[in-house]
Amino acid sequence: xxxxxxxxKDDYEEEKKQHAADHGSKPSVDNGSGNKDEKGIASxxxxxxxxxxxxxxxxxxxxxxxxxxxYKADVSIDLNKHHVPTTFLDKMAYWTVKSLRWPTxxxxxxxxxxxxxMLETVAAVPGMVGGMxxxxxxxxxxxxxxxxxxxxxxxxxNERMHLMTFMEVAKPKWYERAxxxxxxxxxxxxxxxxxxxxxxxxxxxxxxxxxxxxxxxTEFLKELDKGNIENVPAPAIAIDYWQLPPNSTLRDVVTVxxxxxxxxxxxxxxxxxxxxxxxxxxxxxxxxxxx
Amino acid sequence: xxxxxxxxKDDYEEEKKQHAADHGSKPSVDNGSGNKDEKGIASxxxxxxxxxxxxxxxxxxxxxxxxxxxYKADVSIDLNKHHVPTTFLDKMAYWTVKSLRWPTxxxxxxxxxxxxxMLETVAAVPGMVGGMxxxxxxxxxxxxxxxxxxxxxxxxxNERMHLMTFMEVAKPKWYERAxxxxxxxxxxxxxxxxxxxxxxxxxxxxxxxxxxxxxxxTEFLKELDKGNIENVPAPAIAIDYWQLPPNSTLRDVVTVxxxxxxxxxxxxxxxxxxxxxxxxxxxxxxxxxxx
Ligand SMILES: [Fe+2]
Ligand SMILES: [Fe+2]
Ligand SMILES: [Fe+2]
Ligand SMILES: [Fe+2]
Numbered sequence: 308x309x310x311x312x313x314x315x316k317d318d319y320e321e322e323k324k325q326h327a328a329d330h331g332s333k334p335s336v337d338n339g340s341g342n343k344d345e346k347g348i349a350s351x352x353x354x355x356x357x358x359x360x361x362x363x364x365x366x367x368x369x370x371x372x373x374x375x376x377x378y379k380a381d382v383s384i385d386l387n388k389h390h391v392p393t394t395f396l397d398k399m400a401y402w403t404v405k406s407l408r409w410p411t412x413x414x415x416x417x418x419x420x421x422x423x424x425m426l427e428t429v430a431a432v433p434g435m436v437g438g439m440x441x442x443x444x445x446x447x448x449x450x451x452x453x454x455x456x457x458x459x460x461x462x463x464x465n466e467r468m469h470l471m472t473f474m475e476v477a478k479p480k481w482y483e484r485a486x487x488x489x490x491x492x493x494x495x496x497x498x499x500x501x502x503x504x505x506x507x508x509x510x511x512x513x514x515x516x517x518x519x520x521x522x523x524x525t526e527f528l529k530e531l532d533k534g535n536i537e538n539v540p541a542p543a544i545a546i547d548y549w550q551l552p553p554n555s556t557l558r559d560v561v562t563v564x565x566x567x568x569x570x571x572x573x574x575x576x577x578x579x580x581x582x583x584x585x586x587x588x589x590x591x592x593x594x595x596x597x598x
Numbered sequence: 599x600x601x602x603x604x605x606x607k608d609d610y611e612e613e614k615k616q617h618a619a620d621h622g623s624k625p626s627v628d629n630g631s632g633n634k635d636e637k638g639i640a641s642x643x644x645x646x647x648x649x650x651x652x653x654x655x656x657x658x659x660x661x662x663x664x665x666x667x668x669y670k671a672d673v674s675i676d677l678n679k680h681h682v683p684t685t686f687l688d689k690m691a692y693w694t695v696k697s698l699r700w701p702t703x704x705x706x707x708x709x710x711x712x713x714x715x716m717l718e719t720v721a722a723v724p725g726m727v728g729g730m731x732x733x734x735x736x737x738x739x740x741x742x743x744x745x746x747x748x749x750x751x752x753x754x755x756n757e758r759m760h761l762m763t764f765m766e767v768a769k770p771k772w773y774e775r776a777x778x779x780x781x782x783x784x785x786x787x788x789x790x791x792x793x794x795x796x797x798x799x800x801x802x803x804x805x806x807x808x809x810x811x812x813x814x815x816t817e818f819l820k821e822l823d824k825g826n827i828e829n830v831p832a833p834a835i836a837i838d839y840w841q842l843p844p845n846s847t848l849r850d851v852v853t854v855x856x857x858x859x860x861x862x863x864x865x866x867x868x869x870x871x872x873x874x875x876x877x878x879x880x881x882x883x884x885x886x887x888x889x
Contacts, residue, residue: 348872348875352864352867353864354864354865355885370742370744370745371742371745372748373887384644435730435733439730442722442758443786445758446758446778446782447778448775449775451660452662454662454663456662457663464747464748471742479740484739487738487740491738573643574645576643577639580639593661594640595664
């Protein structure tokens with residue numbers, strides 16, 4: 308199996324081809340992880356993993372994301388953009404989110420690391436639900452999606468990476484794990500029902516949730532600056548995912564995560580606006596790779 | 599808004615950045631599609647679409663997929679690989695698929711174009727269900743996925759592209775549309791239940807479904823060669839998605855689609871094998887971008 312240095316997407320394409328060719332002929336996989344059984348079956352099915360190398364020559368250590376999915380966050384995004392609720396549905400979405408904030412503030416108080424970790428488990432649900440429903444609709448109606456399936460699934464993926472990052476900073480306790488299971492069960496189904504009844508409402512609500520997320524990450528930054536939360540080194544996964552310099556800190560991580568949330572805000576308010584104008588999402592090209 | 603020629607991923611990254619910068623400063627989007635309302639709101643939220651250009655200078659006309667998601671199918675893949683069912687669960691999966699084939703053959707007979715179109719609406723379900731369930735599990739358990747969420751979602755996406763392609767060749771009739779709605783409703787829930795009860799069984803079943811898909815695309819090719827089905831020019835979407843030469847025909851399209859199915863077969867039998875060996879998917883890196 309060849310080894311490949313970090314480079315453009317084309318290099319990886321080459322590597323994948325090479326890799327496929329290797330495994331067509333000889334049944335040995337050198338993946339440096341997993342166990343002997345899996346190596347054997349991966350090799351039989353020709354799906355052994357590619358050995359990737361970072362720019363500095365060290366091995367790429369993540370299997371949940373690959374070098375070509377990493378990016379530099381656009382931290383210049385306007386954090387204060389806000390959709391002023393005018394219609395009844397908008398106001399309902401706005402007040403739903405505001406009323407959810409009160410118990411959240413009460414529960415977490417100033418433990419922003421813990422708060423971030425817990426809320427990201429919820430934040431990754433709407434994108435997956437929306438993407439899944441649009442995918443099924445596209446199949447049922449023999450219709451193109453305009454890229455919205457991918458855009459929403461990318462949002463879900465991005466939120467999951469937020470969780471994978473904050474997990475490294477705050478470890479969940481047993482009762483927090485139990486809480487997540489319950490909240491996910493309720494929220495997944497509630498959001499799916501909401502999306503089926505009114506995607507306009509569902510996307511607006513997510514837009515407002517993201518506005519709150521921006522606010523709470525700004526508070527997180529303030530606590531870091533005051534010294535109330537220790538500005539620990541950035542987790543390795545965050546450095547690789549957001550292409551951060553090696554000496555980055557938690558403060559840098561929170562800053563790029565906040566920029567991501569601002570991008571999600573834009574995408575979801577935009578989606579709601581499309582519905583508001585009486586159109587379907589597929590009529591307006593989706594912002595794929597918007598971060 | 600700038601215009602970008604087809605190139606490596608880096609060029610697109612540049613373009614995206616440039617695009618984002620443009621829209622931070624001036625509120626005008628030139629997307630060449632959509633309507634005036636959407637242009638206004640897209641510009642407000644800074645999510646206006648990028649104008650992409652193909653290598654030959656013509657405009658990229660698809661919003662449901664982007665140039666960097668296209669690929670050349672590896673048609674050298676072994677089409678005859680088969681997992682011999684040994685365990686009870688394997689046999690159950692095998693006979694479930696075999697018994698589903700009988701009514702399918704009866705219904706479609708030799709109308710392979712129609713058959714392909716209808717079956718792809720079903721084929722795109724398992725990847726989405728599996729990806730969605732693994733995503734939720736990853737969130738609930740604060741665990742990495744090993745890339746399996748993405749691998750399964752990629753499969754769903756790829757199957758949806760098969761549908762978008764065959765839609766251009768065979769138009770669904772009203773009763774076929776009605777059938778798809780019913781079948782999707784049943785299959786989505788049945789597969790989800792199956793996956794929750796036994797991912798080992800679910801992936802094995804998909805592995806066998808893909809083996810049948812390879813068989814039926816081989817029959818499709820035979821009918822094309824015999825002249826029983828007209829070898830029409832390849833749809834434009836297929837030429838762009840699989841990077842086919844401009845003069846490609848339906849025969850070329852069926853050949854690359856069949857190669858895709860062989861890749862799905864490998865991924866799903868591999869996933870089932872991992873479970874068979876008592877491991878979890880996340881323990882073995884997923885074959886991302888395997889096609
Ligand atoms: Fe987030
Ligand atoms: Fe978010
Ligand atoms: Fe397919
Ligand atoms: Fe398939």
